[in-house]
Amino acid sequence: MSNWVRAHTNIALIKYWGKENENLIIPMNNSLSLTLDAFYTETNVTFDDDLKSDQLYLNGHMQDFNALIKVKTVLDLVRKKAGIKTKARVDSYNYVPTAAGLASSASGLAALAGSASRAAGLDLSSKDLSKLARRGSGSASRSIYGGFAEWQKGHSHETSFAVPVDAADWDIGMLFIVVNDKKKDISSREGMSRTVNTSPFYQGWLDTLDADLNTMKEAIKNQDVHKVGEIAERNALKMHATTLGAKPPFTYWSPDSIKAMDAVKQLRETGFSVHFTMDAGPNVKLICRQSELEDIKHHLLVDFKESQLISAKPGPGLHAISK
Numbered sequence: 001m002s003n004w005v006r007a008h009t010n011i012a013l014i015k016y017w018g019k020e021n022e023n024l025i026i027p028m029n030n031s032l033s034l035t036l037d038a039f040y041t042e043t044n045v046t047f048d049d050d051l052k053s054d055q056l057y058l059n060g061h062m063q064d065f066n067a068l069i070k071v072k073t074v075l076d077l078v079r080k081k082a083g084i085k086t087k088a089r090v091d092s093y094n095y096v097p098t099a100a101g102l103a104s105s106a107s108g109l110a111a112l113a114g115s116a117s118r119a120a121g122l123d124l125s126s127k128d129l130s131k132l133a134r135r136g137s138g139s140a141s142r143s144i145y146g147g148f149a150e151w152q153k154g155h156s157h158e159t160s161f162a163v164p165v166d167a168a169d170w171d172i173g174m175l176f177i178v179v180n181d182k183k184k185d186i187s188s189r190e191g192m193s194r195t196v197n198t199s200p201f202y203q204g205w206l207d208t209l210d211a212d213l214n215t216m217k218e219a220i221k222n223q224d225v226h227k228v229g230e231i232a233e234r235n236a237l238k239m240h241a242t243t244l245g246a247k248p249p250f251t252y253w254s255p256d257s258i259k260a261m262d263a264v265k266q267l268r269e270t271g272f273s274v275h276f277t278m279d280a281g282p283n284v285k286l287i288c289r290q291s292e293l294e295d296i297k298h299h300l301l302v303d304f305k306e307s308q309l310i311s312a313k314p315g316p317g318l319h320a321i322s323k
């Protein structure tokens, strides 16, 4: 029985950075993202009575127990909902350009939620799929939808899910500057936990989010890519500022991250509407007009290799595929 589904990664423009409830993955604030076409995960789940334990094959290679932790959380919730105890085999393929360090947990856990629920005979609504994916990884809740999606924080499992905001069928795109960095990144889960628990800047970050979200939604409604980028860049810088006050302090930025951020500022000075955002890694993600992607890419080739520059357009939500 084929239960192949595809989910695309999403990049937050208003960041999720901190949990109110770690176990249920309830966030401190609402977040808003853009789902992209370029990076996605395809997953198939099969429940099999002959299996003694859950198995995860990632890009064809069997994974160890640790990689299974988030997967088992989702599988256990599906088994409970379906009233079964059967173990499952999960086959997942990440279609992320060879560039290292591009997070795929959002697309991976969203695809898992979609395929596991189908394989267990559940026909979940998008809202319930978003809640299920959220329990695997918070940002996965947003990949259920294409275009712009808002994860409404809620205060319980039942009330914390994403909703679609805008189809993003207008002139907006993203360009990734992939900065391969040797040092081991601190995972987003650990990074946000340490920040919430120890950074004196954290409350200041939280205090500004309602205004950021409201102005962002207004900018999206007006299809104002310059304003969308401006708000997103400021939001990302505030998020990353919180990590410098954590104990011990840390940053996801590498020297090449700062080189990339400077390149964006220079592009703005030459008249492009281009801004950047960053997540739990050194890569820098540009927000610009889709119609200007190639021109911007051309300018960046002065400082970066072609292989480091990856264009992306808005992408679709979770959907079944035939393989």
Ligand SMILES: O=C(O)C[C@@](O)(CF)CCOP(=O)(O)OP(=O)(O)O
Residues within 6 Å of the ligand: 011, 012, 014, 015, 016, 017, 025, 031, 105, 136, 137, 138, 139, 140, 188, 189, 278, 279, 280, 281
């Ligand atoms: O995507 C965003 O809103 C912002 C971030 O990417 C910034 F790094 C965090 C994503 O965190 P995630 O991996 O979802 O954490 P989990 O719930 O602990 O699995």
